[in-house]
Amino acid sequence: xxxxxxxxxxxxxxxxxxxxxxxxxxxxxxxxxxxxxxxxxxxxxxxxxxxxxxxxxxxxxxxxxxxxxxxxxxxxxxxxxxxxxxxxxxxxxxxxxxxxxxxxxxxxxxxxxxxxxxxxxxxxxxxxxxxxxx
Numbered sequence: 001x002x003x004x005x006x007x008x009x010x011x012x013x014x015x016x017x018x019x020x021x022x023x024x025x026x027x028x029x030x031x032x033x034x035x036x037x038x039x040x041x042x043x044x045x046x047x048x049x050x051x052x053x054x055x056x057x058x059x060x061x062x063x064x065x066x067x068x069x070x071x072x073x074x075x076x077x078x079x080x081x082x083x084x085x086x087x088x089x090x091x092x093x094x095x096x097x098x099x100x101x102x103x104x105x106x107x108x109x110x111x112x113x114x115x116x117x118x119x120x121x122x123x124x125x126x127x128x129x130x131x132x133x134x
Contacts, residue, residue, distance in 0.1 A: 027105040030121035071099040
């Protein structure tokens with residue numbers, strides 16, 4: 001699935017992602033400033049919880065949805081060694097059938113579930129974004 005969108009379309013894009021994802025673990029591949037956190041905030045909102053910012057220094061933040069599910073929001077931007085992810089117990093987070101939204105998954109690639117939903121976001125020349133679910 002591929003969608004080109006602008007910020008005003010964000011709610012519909014998030015809805016389409018949640019409807020079409022093959023996994024509760026979503027991996028967000030995009031460059032800095034592309035809108036990963038903005039999209040994640042809208043996805044969380046549609047699941048019934050509010051995210052204020054990315055967990056850049058904490059690595060993971062935990063939220064409860066209005067359906068009594070847990071959503072883990074990871075930001076592995078600053079991770080230089082996969083052992084840092086082991087130290088926070090990444091296996092317990094990713095293999096418990098809860099939502100996991102992961103920014104900068106390329107920094108912990110060997111630790112990720114094989115069935116995770118890959119999401120790439122690219123900025124276009126007209127400042128719109130193109131998202132692709134793989």
